[in-house]
Amino acid sequence: MTPGFADPVADAQACFRTILDAMARPGRVQSVFGATAPAPLCDAAAAVLLTLLDHETPLWLDPEAEAARPWITFHTGAPKGTSFAMALSLPDLNGFPAGSDEMPETSATIVVQVASLTSGRPYRLEGPGLREPAVVRITGLPDDFASIWQRNHALFPRGIDLILCAGNTLTALPRGVSVEEA
Amino acid sequence: MDALRSARQRWMAVLARAESGLLRRLLDERAPLPGYTVLRGPEGGLVMVRGRAGGGGAPFNLGEMTVTRCSVSTATGFVGHAYIQGRDEARAELAALADALMQDPSWIDAIEQYVIAPLEHLQAQHRAERAGKAAATKVRFFTMRTMRT
Numbered sequence A: 001m002t003p004g005f006a007d008p009v010a011d012a013q014a015c016f017r018t019i020l021d022a023m024a025r026p027g028r029v030q031s032v033f034g035a036t037a038p039a040p041l042c043d044a045a046a047a048v049l050l051t052l053l054d055h056e057t058p059l060w061l062d063p064e065a066e067a068a069r070p071w072i073t074f075h076t077g078a079p080k081g082t083s084f085a086m087a088l089s090l091p092d093l094n095g096f097p098a099g100s101d102e103m104p105e106t107s108a109t110i111v112v113q114v115a116s117l118t119s120g121r122p123y124r125l126e127g128p129g130l131r132e133p134a135v136v137r138i139t140g141l142p143d144d145f146a147s148i149w150q151r152n153h154a155l156f157p158r159g160i161d162l163i164l165c166a167g168n169t170l171t172a173l174p175r176g177v178s179v180e181e182a
Numbered sequence B: 001m002d003a004l005r006s007a008r009q010r011w012m013a014v015l016a017r018a019e020s021g022l023l024r025r026l027l028d029e030r031a032p033l034p035g036y037t038v039l040r041g042p043e044g045g046l047v048m049v050r051g052r053a054g055g056g057g058a059p060f061n062l063g064e065m066t067v068t069r070c071s072v073s074t075a076t077g078f079v080g081h082a083y084i085q086g087r088d089e090a091r092a093e094l095a096a097l098a099d100a101l102m103q104d105p106s107w108i109d110a111i112e113q114y115v116i117a118p119l120e121h122l123q124a125q126h127r128a129e130r131a132g133k134a135a136a137t138k139v140r141f142f143t144m145r146t147m148r149t
Helices: A008-024 A043-052 A063-076 A145-153 B002-017 B020-028 B089-102 B108-136 B142-148
Strands: A059-061 A084-087 A109-113 A116-126 A134-139 A161-166 A169-173 A178-181 B036-053 B058-074 B079-085
Touching (some): A008 A043, A008 A161, A008 A169, A043 A063, A043 A109, A043 A169, A063 A084, A145 A178, B002 B079, B002 B089, B002 B108, B058 B089, B079 B089, B089 B108
Antiparallel strands (some): A116 A134, A116 A178, A161 A169, B036 B058
16 A cells, blocks of 8 residues: 555645646646556556545446555545546446536546557547647557547537546546547 | 454554553554554544434434544555544554554564553553542432332
């Protein structure tokens, strides 16, 4: 077992602000600090979990990441469920709630740990928060990610939000953003 | 499992009631203690204390109590927790360390003999003393019993 944030209050606030910025500026890569991640999670994913989870956010944990469950449960108290997810590879999005037209906020937020956010396959992002289309390079998503994402994007205002993490960096793909291979 | 749980409940209860200076002195006498890292806290918070009242024992909220909690992990990999009443953070950390050591087979005997047992003995003495003082003021309503019969 390892500690969570070095400074629980200040680090969680800083990380929350970073996630807000990431959601408002899709595709921009941000850094987070302060968390010591348990294997097999990366530091950014651990920081996001510490910041966003509590006993009211049921978490789906990738079976591959089961080793981190005691740490997550100890520090956050999150029960099992599907309103929030921590995955080491993109899971089937149909397995998670996409919300309803009346309550789109009940959809799931999925944290996906990828190999890199600075190199790899380029994706062009377009939508709210982007004056110009942005290009983000990601290693570790499935080959048909763009078409999977467009099906999710088409559900708007319903749909799932993604937070992609690699090392101590993260970027967000909210449901309103359209993704195509560049 | 149940036997282990109640044994741990016993020593955690003793540690939670232990007086700060005495607990530190008893642990210092066992030095060198293994190194440890703090996993969480020590941090203060409030806990709602519930009681039961009435013939049916319906629960009610008695009030909130200040509680300080701490969790530590020893270098040997044992995780100890402590929840104590009040805001004494140093005491919460020491109690968590003692709880971790009580799970370590190479420490349990020494800590039990030189820390837990003396504390428990002292706490029992205090309790008996208070109970004795209270008992001296007890009023026996034998007159009412005779009136009723």
